[in-house]
Every structure is written in structure tokens, then in C-alpha cells.
Amino acid sequence: MERINHNLNPQSLITLAGTVGVGKSTLTNVLADSLGFKSAFEKVDGNPYLEDYYRDFKTWSFHLQMYFLAERFKQQKRMHEDGLGYVQDRSIYEDVGIFAKLQYDQGNMTNRDYETYHSLFEAMVMSPYFPKPDVLIYIDGSFESIMQRIENRGREMETNTPVSFWEDLYKRYKLWISEFTECPLLHLDIDHYDCHDQDSVKEIIQALEKMQRNNDISYLKLA
Numbered sequence: 001m002e003r004i005n006h007n008l009n010p011q012s013l014i015t016l017a018g019t020v021g022v023g024k025s026t027l028t029n030v031l032a033d034s035l036g037f038k039s040a041f042e043k044v045d046g047n048p049y050l051e052d053y054y055r056d057f058k059t060w061s062f063h064l065q066m067y068f069l070a071e072r073f074k075q076q077k078r079m080h081e082d083g084l085g086y087v088q089d090r091s092i093y094e095d096v097g098i099f100a101k102l103q104y105d106q107g108n109m110t111n112r113d114y115e116t117y118h119s120l121f122e123a124m125v126m127s128p129y130f131p132k133p134d135v136l137i138y139i140d141g142s143f144e145s146i147m148q149r150i151e152n153r154g155r156e157m158e159t160n161t162p163v164s165f166w167e168d169l170y171k172r173y174k175l176w177i178s179e180f181t182e183c184p185l186l187h188l189d190i191d192h193y194d195c196h197d198q199d200s201v202k203e204i205i206q207a208l209e210k211m212q213r214n215n216d217i218s219y220l221k222l223a
């Protein structure tokens, strides 16, 4: 995707959020290229716990959450030292507010593990490495479209996971975003934009500019 002229602050931090398979990594790439920003991804290849976790949530939930938190900390430190100017694939708020909570609620994480995890998270977000994003782009879509994308991507550990897990995750995302207040929020719907289309990307960038220009805009929806 070609570079698009924009007047966003070059030290912005734009973070993408949304359920598994909704299109965060794809849009992270497209936006970073279009804006001339760096990108920060959540790596799946090489994650030492993820496959075991999908096979056995109860045994591996705590290990996996600690691993993601450690990776997130290293990523944030790197971005901070680089002076920002990043598009980031997934927020730490989702690790804590969605995934860890889901496993705790389902009895796959004990009280003491959940508390240990939480206290580490609290300590981390108080450090200077964790500025709030300038904007969180929340990607949403119909459950059917998202399931289709998970299917097309074909990561076996995900396609072998019962659909009830994805339904629960989907519902939790809806609730979580309806209560989200950490930073300004731009809401996108995959059934109404296509990140491979230059005009759609321009529209997203214009919305980001508008939010940065009028910093009293804390919520915008593109439909």
C-alpha cells in the first residue's frame, strides 16, 4: 500500500484492538505502511505455550498470560525507547480485561494466580513505558464474518477450538468495548470497510486526523 500524506503527530501510538481473526495484524501492516509508522506485532510463531494452551486451558492459562505480559512489556519498552510513531497490534487492556478474565471466570485460573497476574499488570502500567495510546482502533464485525476469517487463516489450534469459545470471546469483546474509557476510540466494522482499498484507508486516516485535531473527540464510528 502506498504512503498517504497525513498530518498526524509522528510520535503517535495507534493501537488496534478486536477479537481473534478480525483483521488486526492485516490493518496494522496497511496502516503502518500508509502512515510511514513502525509496526509492533503480537507474535504467534515461536510462542512456547499457545498450542498447549488451546489443548488444555486449565494447565496452561497462567503460563500463557505471564508470557504475553512479559512480551508486551518488552514491546512497550522498545516502542518507548524508539520515540513511538507506532501502529500496535493488540492492546494490553485486552490481555487483562478479556483473555485472563475469561479463563479466570471459567475456573481455568486460580484466585492466587489471577491476583499475581493482576498485580504484575498494575505495576507494569504504572511504569513510564506504558503511555496510553493516542487512539485505540476497535475492529468489529459480524460473528459469521470473523469465524470465516479464522477458518480461512487456518491456524489448527484455533479451528479445532469449539465455536462456543469464540462466541464467549465475541460477547466479552462487545461488553469490554462498551465500557472502555482508557483513551479515544475509533470504531470500525469489517463489513463496512476494506483495508485493501485505498479509499477506505484514507477514510480511516482522515478520521484519525480529525480525532487528533479536535482532541475533545473521544469516540468516532466509521460505518
Ligand SMILES: Nc1ncnc2c1ncn2[C@@H]1O[C@H](COP(=O)(O)OP(=O)(O)O)[C@@H](O)[C@H]1O
Binding pocket: 018, 019, 020, 021, 022, 023, 024, 025, 026, 027, 149, 150, 152, 153, 193, 194, 195, 196
Ligand atoms: N480486509 C480483509 N478482507 C478479507 N480478509 C481479510 C481482511 N483483513 C484480514 N483478512 C484475513 O482474515 C484473517 C485474519 O486476519 P488477521 O489480520 O490475521 O487477524 P487478527 O490479527 O485480528 O487475528 C487472515 O487470513 C487475513 O488474511
Ligand SMILES: Nc1ncnc2c1ncn2[C@H]1C[C@H](O)[C@@H](COP(=O)(O)O)O1
Binding pocket: 018, 019, 020, 021, 024, 025, 042, 044, 050, 064, 065, 068, 090, 094, 095, 096, 099, 100, 158
Ligand atoms: N492474552 C491472551 N490470552 C490468551 N490467548 C491470547 C492472548 N493474546 C492473544 N492470544 C491468542 C489468540 C490467538 O490465538 C493468538 C493471536 O491473536 P490474534 O488476535 O490472532 O492476533 O493468540
